[in-house]
Amino acid sequence: MKIKRVAVAGFGNVGKGVIEVLLQGQIPELKLEKIVVKHPNKVRPFTVEPNLIVTDFSQVVQDPNIDIVVEVMGGTKDAASLILSALRNGKDIATANKAVITQHGNEIFSLATDLGRTIGLRGTFVGCNALIHDLSLSRKSIHKIYAILNGTCNYILSHMARTGISFEQVLREAQEKGYAEADASDDIDGVDTARKIQILLGIISNTYNIPPEIPCEGIRNVTMQDIQYAKELGYAIKLLGIIEREDGSITVFVRPALIPHGTLLASVEDANNAIELENDLGVVSGLVAPGAGTYPTTVAIINDLLDIAHGAALMMPTSNTPVVLNDIGNIRGRYYLRLTVKDQPGVLAQITRILGDHDISLASVIQKEWAPAEAVPLVMTTHQVKERELRAALEKMDQLEVVKAKTMVINILEGGSQQPALIR
Amino acid sequence: MKIKRVAVAGFGNVGKGVIEVLLQGQIPELKLEKIVVKHPNKVRPFTVEPNLIVTDFSQVVQDPNIDIVVEVMGGTKDAASLILSALRNGKDIATANKAVITQHGNEIFSLATDLGRTIGLRGTFVGCNALIHDLSLSRKSIHKIYAILNGTCNYILSHMARTGISFEQVLREAQEKGYAEADASDDIDGVDTARKIQILLGIISNTYNIPPEIPCEGIRNVTMQDIQYAKELGYAIKLLGIIEREDGSITVFVRPALIPHGTLLASVEDANNAIELENDLGVVSGLVAPGAGTYPTTVAIINDLLDIAHGAALMMPTSNTPVVLNDIGNIRGRYYLRLTVKDQPGVLAQITRILGDHDISLASVIQKEWAPAEAVPLVMTTHQVKERELRAALEKMDQLEVVKAKTMVINILEGGSQQPALIR
Numbered sequence: 061m062k063i064k065r066v067a068v069a070g071f072g073n074v075g076k077g078v079i080e081v082l083l084q085g086q087i088p089e090l091k092l093e094k095i096v097v098k099h100p101n102k103v104r105p106f107t108v109e110p111n112l113i114v115t116d117f118s119q120v121v122q123d124p125n126i127d128i129v130v131e132v133m134g135g136t137k138d139a140a141s142l143i144l145s146a147l148r149n150g151k152d153i154a155t156a157n158k159a160v161i162t163q164h165g166n167e168i169f170s171l172a173t174d175l176g177r178t179i180g181l182r183g184t185f186v187g188c189n190a191l192i193h194d195l196s197l198s199r200k201s202i203h204k205i206y207a208i209l210n211g212t213c214n215y216i217l218s219h220m221a222r223t224g225i226s227f228e229q230v231l232r233e234a235q236e237k238g239y240a241e242a243d244a245s246d247d248i249d250g251v252d253t254a255r256k257i258q259i260l261l262g263i264i265s266n267t268y269n270i271p272p273e274i275p276c277e278g279i280r281n282v283t284m285q286d287i288q289y290a291k292e293l294g295y296a297i298k299l300l301g302i303i304e305r306e307d308g309s310i311t312v313f314v315r316p317a318l319i320p321h322g323t324l325l326a327s328v329e330d331a332n333n334a335i336e337l338e339n340d341l342g343v344v345s346g347l348v349a350p351g352a353g354t355y356p357t358t359v360a361i362i363n364d365l366l367d368i369a370h371g372a373a374l375m376m377p378t379s380n381t382p383v384v385l386n387d388i389g390n391i392r393g394r395y396y397l398r399l400t401v402k403d404q405p406g407v408l409a410q411i412t413r414i415l416g417d418h419d420i421s422l423a424s425v426i427q428k429e430w431a432p433a434e435a436v437p438l439v440m441t442t443h444q445v446k447e448r449e450l451r452a453a454l455e456k457m458d459q460l461e462v463v464k465a466k467t468m469v470i471n472i473l474e475g476g477s478q479q480p481a482l483i484r
Numbered sequence: 485m486k487i488k489r490v491a492v493a494g495f496g497n498v499g500k501g502v503i504e505v506l507l508q509g510q511i512p513e514l515k516l517e518k519i520v521v522k523h524p525n526k527v528r529p530f531t532v533e534p535n536l537i538v539t540d541f542s543q544v545v546q547d548p549n550i551d552i553v554v555e556v557m558g559g560t561k562d563a564a565s566l567i568l569s570a571l572r573n574g575k576d577i578a579t580a581n582k583a584v585i586t587q588h589g590n591e592i593f594s595l596a597t598d599l600g601r602t603i604g605l606r607g608t609f610v611g612c613n614a615l616i617h618d619l620s621l622s623r624k625s626i627h628k629i630y631a632i633l634n635g636t637c638n639y640i641l642s643h644m645a646r647t648g649i650s651f652e653q654v655l656r657e658a659q660e661k662g663y664a665e666a667d668a669s670d671d672i673d674g675v676d677t678a679r680k681i682q683i684l685l686g687i688i689s690n691t692y693n694i695p696p697e698i699p700c701e702g703i704r705n706v707t708m709q710d711i712q713y714a715k716e717l718g719y720a721i722k723l724l725g726i727i728e729r730e731d732g733s734i735t736v737f738v739r740p741a742l743i744p745h746g747t748l749l750a751s752v753e754d755a756n757n758a759i760e761l762e763n764d765l766g767v768v769s770g771l772v773a774p775g776a777g778t779y780p781t782t783v784a785i786i787n788d789l790l791d792i793a794h795g796a797a798l799m800m801p802t803s804n805t806p807v808v809l810n811d812i813g814n815i816r817g818r819y820y821l822r823l824t825v826k827d828q829p830g831v832l833a834q835i836t837r838i839l840g841d842h843d844i845s846l847a848s849v850i851q852k853e854w855a856p857a858e859a860v861p862l863v864m865t866t867h868q869v870k871e872r873e874l875r876a877a878l879e880k881m882d883q884l885e886v887v888k889a890k891t892m893v894i895n896i897l898e899g900g901s902q903q904p905a906l907i908r
Contacts, residue, residue: 081765086625188769190614190618324748345612345774346771372617372794483756
């Protein structure tokens with residue numbers, strides 16, 4: 061067994077875990093050779109031998125004693141330039157940096173492929189990395205992926221459901237406790253989930269030529285009302301990243317979804333993440349694991365390093381085949397609609413007429429008695445409908461004089477035909 | 485990429501799935517070359533070209549055109565002899581046969597190690613195989629494994645809990661529906677779970693020298709009363725295989741356990757299996773997947789074949805280091821006790837005196853009002869206690885004149901110190 065000599069670029073939240081584990085010397089395949097930091101005099105959670113520390117990338121990328129560079133410094137421009145020049149100098153890479161992979165993946169993967177080098181991506185999935193090796197093995201047979209990939213969103217949604225506290229307040233608390241970043245918009249608006257879904261799409265399609273934008277909606281508009289109505293109807297609301305492949309067509313999006321109580325995905329709490337896979341033989345499996353944190357990311361990166369050391373890394377996309385996504389209007393499914401309507405006679409008739417005109421049939425309607433108010437919620441769930449038809453109906457409905465606000469629309473996931481075989 | 489030529493030995497429930505997938509020709513790395521069957525004229529679920537079929541092992545093991553033999557014929561003696569002679573002839577192996585691995589593992593792994601060959605073991609874990617590659621990578625850091633590894637037992641226990649139907653009746657129904665074998669004793673008595681735990685122990689300890697027997701108790705004595713009392717106390721009952729490593733000591737056993745509601749393991753229903761891992765950095769992840777079935781096992785075996793084709797197989801134990809297990813008397817934990825006692829004054833005093841003499845303190849007691857009866861249940865849960873102390877107390881308690889039957893004892897799992905960090 062050849063020992064792989066590792067340089068870690070970055071000594072932040074992720075870097076410190078990787079450095080700590082490598083310094084323990086319990087992994088005979090791996091030896092920490094260098095640490096690249098910007099500020100060598102900064103106080104660290106533990107001290108390291110000064111001769112390990114360098115402040116200049118070039119001391120690592122040009123060092124013939126380094127086999128693998130762990131990129132955990134964050135950012136995109138400098139990180140991309142480090143990765144590319146390390147590759148050119150014959151190093152393999154392990155990274156936890158989703159932004160650099162989604163923004164510069166094309167350049168990075170094509171160079172790595174040309175040079176026969178490896179980019180380890182487990183770190184970008186934190187705890188859920190444990191499915192990634194097998195996913196990359198059986199990529200072609202993956203039929204559906206339903207995944208909770210953002211710890212902050214899942215923390216907020218599950219905390220709202222448990223405590224009845226509003227989105228804004230839970231977010232503020234999460235920020236105070238350090239569970240959410242001060243600017244949490246990448247998390248809340250689904251951008252972080254979209255990045256992970258783009259990386260998964262690249263892995264299972266074995267291409268780095270993936271669309272830079274995918275349909276993406278975050279959780280900013282999910283209200284406590286939605287969570288309570290969903291609960292009443294038998295569902296939890298989670299932010300999902302979804303990939304569905306059928307007959308050569310690929311549908312990809314990030315959205316909140318209603319998931320039936322009693323299923324694995326509905327029961328994922330707090331900052332945990334989960335990936336549920338279905339393959340083309342109908343086999344379903346689901347992994348639940350932490351979505352963030354120093355040690356969960358450390359474990360992911362160490363497993364990448366071990367896979368590279370054993371020549372077993374498989375997960376990197378290696379072709380330039382373009383992925384063409386299905387128009388989101390083509391998807392069929394069931395939907396939850398929360399309208400905000402005037403509390404007056406004939407409203408339901410006006411709305412159901414429009415739905416009927418578009419062949420949309422309702423599975424349930426909830427209209428409660430409210431204290432007199434300018435506008436009241438009217439909640440409906442549809443049977444299977446094509447999204448394009450639904451959007452056309454919604455456009456007309458939202459123009460009605462009796463509809464006082466934009467209607468909230470959330471996909472409903474259920475077991476059954478044309479739906480995922482959700483684990484219960 | 486070199487194409488690996490595969491022979492499948494066995495055309496039963498598992499074999500037919502592997503053969504079907506290989507014949508579809510969708511996996512460029514793998515080519516089906518031969519199928520070994522006992523009865524060439526038996527009607528099969530689909531027809532295969534006659535020139536693929538052979539009836540004699542030697543036509544496969546001595547064929548230089550075969551690279552990998554998939555052993556899915558079942559049994560132990562013939563299977564072991566096929567595997568050993570295939571290894572000697574330079575073939576790699578993938579198997580789903582737990583019995584052959586636990587009974588002949590020593591010989592098989594030592595020969596494979598000597599010859600530099602690979603034994604793929606994913607098939608023995610069916611759906612839960614997806615964690616096995618990463619488990620074999622990070623084997624040394626695995627701290628605890630809590631696993632539901634038998635689909636039949638989990639089907640019976642979760643069906644009992646849901647329907648209130650007795651163990652005997654659920655088992656009979658499961659047998660009629662084909663979920664359980666006519667002789668289900670290997671499943672129900674925990675033997676199948678123990679085999680999988682032995683294989684996991686071999687993988688994470690990297691040795692094939694594992695104890696042929698581990699402490700093992702099945703679900704035969706779990707009554708509807710136990711399930712109902714557990715529910716009342718906030719727990720589900722599942723059959724668990726457990727591995728705990730601490731300070732160089734390894735505790736291994738198979739037993740029913742009370743698992744808190746709201747955790748991943750408690751929510752695993754029907755014939756699903758689950759593995760929950762905790763590593764020495766405190767990172768916990770859990771996989772839920774089908775515990776049996778043609779296609780789930782097929783996927784596992786195909787992934788083994790792909791790992792072998794890519795030179796990425798890592799999971800096989802390669803050393804002969806003996807594993808010494810902790811005496812089960814040394815484990816500490818909380819326990820559920822269901823005594824069967826005479827309904828008369830002073831009974832509780834007699835029992836609590838014995839418990840007090842052994843420094844065992846109670847967390848809860850449930851004694852309900854019953855219609856006059858010869859004997860009534862008395863349910864208690866203990867605080868943390870050493871199993872040896874508990875057993876000593878139980879021996880005395882069960883000799884009391886007022887105790888009318890052997891006391892049912894079940895471990896209680898909870899998050900917290902000295903307990904697994906169960907995923908919620």
